[in-house]
Amino acid sequence: MRVSYEWLSDFVNLDGIGPKDASEVLTRLGLEVESLNVIDLSEIVVGKVLEQIPHPKSRNPLWVHQVDLGDRVEQIIAGAPNAIPGSLVPVALPGTTVPNGKLVKDLNIAGYKASGMLCSAEELLLGDDHSGILILEAGKPGDSLESVIPSQATMDIEVTSNRPDCMGHLGVARELAAGLDRPLKGDFMPAFTGTADPPGRDLVEVSIDEPDLCSRYIGGVIKGVKVGPSPGWLQRRLRACGVRPINNVVDITNYVLLEYAQPLHVFDVKKLGQGEGGLPEIHVRRAKAGERLRCLDGIERELTAEMLVIADAEKPVAIAGVIGGEDSAVTEATTDILLEAATFSGPSVRQTAREVGLRTEASARFEKGLPAELALAGARRAASLIAELAGGTVHREWADVYPRPQEPVRVRLRPARVDEVLGVHVPLEEAESILKRLNFHVRALEDGEWDVLPPVFRLDVTIPEDLVEEVGRVYGYDRVPPTLPGRRHDRWNPSVPSLGRRLDAAREVLAGAGFTETWNPALVSGRALENLRVAAHAMRVSNALSDDMDTLRTSLVPSLVDVVALNRDRGRSEVRVYEIASVFLAPVGDKTGQPEEPLRLCAVATCGAEADSGRKAFYAMKSVLDACLADLGAPICTYQRASAELFHPGRCAAVVIEGRQLGYMGELHPSVLAAAKLEGRMIAVEIDVEPVIEAAQIPRARPLPRFPAIERDLAVVVEDHVAAAALQAAIAEAAGEFLEQARAFDEYHGPQVPDGHKSIAFTLTFRSPERTLTDAEVDKVMADIRLSLEKRHRARFR
Template sequence: MRQTARSLGLRTEASARFERALPPELALAGARRAAALIAELAGGQVHREWADVYPRPQEPVRVNLRPALIDEVLGTHVPLEDAESILKRLNFHVKVQGGGEWDVLPPVFRLDVSIPEDLVEEVGRIYGYDRVPPTLPGRRHDRWTPIGPSIDRRLDDAREVLAGAGYTETWNPALVSGRKLEDLRIAAHAMRVTNALSDDMDTLRTSLLPSLLGAVAVNRDHGRVDVRLYEIASAYLARVGGKSTQPEEPLRLAAVASAGTSADQGRKAFYGLKSVLDACTAALSAPASTYQRAAAQLYHPGRCAAVVIDGRQLGYLGELHPSVTTSAKVEGRMVAFEIDVEPLLAIARISRAQPLPRFPAVERDVAVVVEETVAAGAILAAIKESAGDLLEHVGAFDEYHGTQVPDGHKSIAFTLTFRSPERTLTDAEVDRVMSEIKLGLEKRHRARFRE
C-alpha cells in the first residue's frame, strides 16, 4: 500500500490508514455506523445497496489452541472456564473440537492474532501477569537434568594452553593424497574416495600430522621460521574387514613445532612440546601423563615416546623422522604429538579444592648417575617405591652429559618434596628416607650420586 501510494504520488487518508495494516473490514463497519448516526440524528435515509469495491476480501484467521498450552507458557494454572470467558469477552469466537482443542476465530480487527501464543498472551494480560509467580525464564520443572558442555567446549581449555605457548590453530581438509599416505606408511586403514576431484584429495586422512606439515611448509614459504601449529579434528580409519562400511572417526589433537637444526635444539623442542602436552592434560582435569619408549611411523627411532594416561595409550610424542619432513619439503627438525581426545576426556576428573597444608615441606635435590639405557621413568618409579608416604612430589629438572660422569652414563637431577600431614618433619627423618631411596636406586639400577 505504501509503495503504491509513493509510486503514484497520491497520498490519501485511505493510504495513510491501510499502509499501517489496518483491517479493511473496518471500512464497511465504519460506514454503516456513520450512516446509522446520520439517520438517527439528522433524519437522513440510508440506501440498502452499498457501493463497495472490495476485490480481495479479508480471509478469516482461525487458530487452533490446545488449552494446556496456556498453563505451559504462562507458568501458572488458569482454569478453563476463566480462559474461555476471557476470550469471549474480547470478541473471540471459541468452539471446542474433538480431542479438547479449541477452534478460535479472532475479531476481524485483530490482525495481530495468528498463532496460539497470541491467544495465550490475550488470556495472560486479562487474567493478570501479577498472578504469575516470579521465576527464572523457561518452563517450570520439578526436576532438572544437568547438561554438560560439549566436547568442543571442553577443549577450549586446551586451546588456551596451546595459544599461550605460541601455537596457532589450523583447519585442514579431511581429504589428502593416498599416494602420500602410502609413502609415509600410514595407509593401512585408509579409505579412498570414489570419483575424487584430484589425486591430491582422493583419500580420507588417517593422521593429522601430514596436513599440519603441509601447513608448516606454506608458512615457511612465506618467511616464517619458527612455526607452531595444532589442529583438533577427526581421523578416518577403515574398520577391519569392512572398507565399504562407515569408518571409525576418532577425534584427535595434534601439534607440530620447529626444532632447529642441531640435536641439542631438538632435545629442547621435545621437552618444550612435552610440557605443553602436560599442561593440556592438566587443563582438561585428566590424570598426569606417563611416557614410555616406543617406535611408531612418522617418528624418529629412539626419539619417540608413547603417551599413556591411566594405563591407556593415547598416542605418540617425539621428533619426526627426517624422511617425513623431507617429503613435506620442510627443512630442519620438527617435533610433534598426536593423541586421541575422547578417551582423555572420558577419564577427566572433576576438579576439587584441597585444603592448604598445615605443616611446612622439606625439599631435597639428588643427582643420580646411571647408564644411558636407564629411563628417567624407571628412576622415578624406584624413588616413589622407596620413599613411602612422606614423599609428596618428585620431578626431574636436569640431565647432564659431560666430563663429570663416566662414558656411557648420564646424570639426572631430581627435586623431592617431603611433607607430613600430622607434624613438621625433622632433618633426621628426611635423611633417613633419602638413605632408603639411594639404597633402592643402587640395588635396582646400580646408581651413583653426584654431590
C-alpha cells in the first residue's frame, strides 16, 4: 500500500514529524514502512512563458521559449510544443538535479543558448505523463514550485492481512495519531447524505441473491454530473499512490478507496438494463454458465457459476469486487450515475480474482474481509466529493440492502492481563488511553474487568489477547525489558541428543574421507524417476511449479548423480559427495495417507572407467561406510550379494545390521550414468539411518592383551565364485579359541593362479588371554584351517 505523507496530514497534525519520523512510528506500530520515497520540489521554480518560437536551425522539432522567472527572463529550449505563451511551467535551472535524477546544464543547441529545462510530470516524478511540459494551474514566476505543489513523500507500507482498515489513508492516519498521541481530525462516518427527491431507492431496484457472499449493497443515485478531468490536487494524490487519473467520477471512487479502503464502483445508470417495473435493476447473483463480460481493461472474460457478479435486468455488468464492465462504465457523455458501495465475502472475491487472473486494488481489499459499516462511510464520502467536484445532485435515502448486518463484538479484558502477557507494568490509565485513541470504547465493570467495544472497522479484534496487542504496540515493545523464563519445575524431560547431532559422527568420518555434504531439493522430476525405475512409491505434486520439480524423491541417489554431473560440467573430475535427508515413499495402495519418510544417508564417489578401478572404489567405499557405522556406535554390519534398481548387477551389496537390511552399496548401473551423460564409474551407498541409531551401543572397554600375538599369512586359492566372507567364516570355525582376527587383505588373479580361480590372502592373528602361544600350537591350528578350507571350499594354498 502506497501512502502519501501529505494526504495523511489531512487527518493528523504532523507539525515537527517529518516523513522519516512518521515512517518509524508506523513501523513500530506494526505498519512496516518498506521504503520511503521523497520527491523534493523545492529547487524547481515557477516560470511564465512569454514567447515561444520554433527553433530556426535545428533539424529536430524544438521550441525556443523566453521564460519569465520573476527577477529575469531566460531562454529555454524544449521539444514539446505545449508551453504556449502565458503558460505557467516548472523550470529546472542549470545546476539543479530534477527528481528523476537528471542534472540540468547550460546548453547551446544549434547556436541557441538554453539556460534550463521545462519539466514534464514524469521528470518531476509527479506522474507518467511525458508527452509535454507540465502546465501549472497557479503560481508566481520565480517562486519555488513547492508553493504550488508541495514536495511529496510516499511510503510503501506492508499492511498485514488482519488490518484491511489500514489499506486506506484514514486508517494509517488513525494509527499515526494514536502513536503520536495527537487527535485524529474528522469522523469515521461522514455526515453527508443526499437531499434531492425522489428517494434514491425509488430510482433503482437492488436485490441480493447470495447474502452469504454479499452482506450489503448500497446503491446511490446521483444525477446531472459533469464528467471531466479532476482537479490537480486530486490527480496528484492519485498519481503519488500509483493510480492513473481517468475522469473526476472514476477518480473520486479511486480516491475514496485509497482513503477509506472501501472499494466503490460507478455505473452509468442509463446503460443499466431495466426490469418490468421500468427501473434499472441491480442483482447480486452468481454468474450463469456461458455468460461473458467485457471488462474495463478491455478484456472479455468468460464467467463461471462460482463467480459472484453484479447484473442488471439481463446481464452481468461487473465481476463483484474485482472489476467493472466496459458497457456500463462512466464516459464523458454520462450524466446520471449509480454509486455502488458493497461488502463482498473475502474468500469468494479471492477465488474469483484468482480464476480471472486479475488482482485489483478493490479485490486486494475485499479479500481481507471488509466490515459492512465501511460501505456506508465510503459511499457518503464519495457522494459528497462527487457533489462537490462533479456537480451532481445526490438523491436522498439510497437503496441499501443489508441482509447480514454487522454484529458488534464485545471483548472482556481483565486489565491485569496486559501486564501478565507483556511482562511490563503498563499503568491502567495509559492502557485505557491507548485503547480510546484507537477508537475502542472502554467501560469498567464492577468486578474490575473491562468491557471493550472495538470500532466497527476492526473486525480483527475478538479476544483479550488482541486487546493486549493493541496496548502493547502503542505502549511500545521496546519498553518491555528482555528476560529469560525461569521457574521451579517439578516435571521435565531428560535431555536426549537430537538425531541430527548423533549423525554428526558420520559427517565427521565422511569429511575426513574427502566427502562434502550437499543439501539437494526433495522435489525432483517425476519423469527422471520413472526413467530410472524408482518411481513406484513416488508422490506427485498436483500443482507443481514446473515438471522438473513435480515429484518427491524416493531415493537420494539420483540427486547425487546430478550433483556429480553439475560439478563435472564445472571442471571437477573427481567428486565425492553425500547427503543426509528424508526420502518419501507413498504407502502401497493408499495414495491418500502420509508417506513414510525414512531418513537416509547417501554417498557417491566417482572412479576411473576400468572395471578394476570400480572394484577398488567399491572396497574403499566399504571402508568409509564401516567407519561411519562404527563411529555411530552400530554393531558390525554384513554385506550380502544383492540386486537393486540403480546398481550394477554384479557389484551390489545389501547392507545388513542384526538381520535388518539398511540399504544398498555398490557400483551404479551403467545406464544410470548414461542417463546423466557421465563417463567412468561411480560407487554409491544409500542406507536408512534410523535403524543404525536404534542399534547403536555405547562402546565398552576391553582389557588390553597381556600376552603377545602370533601373526600368520595364508594365501588361499579358490574358484572365483567363493566369497571371502565364506572363507573367513570357515577359518573362524576351524581355528578355535585362539584366533583373534582373520582379515582378508589381497585378492589376486594372475599367472600363478589357475583360470577361473582367485587367490585371497588373509592375515590371521592368534592370541591366548592366559599365556604366550608357541609356534607349534599355532602350526597345528593352521593345519586344521587348511584342512577345513580344502574340504569345504576345495582350496589350495600358495
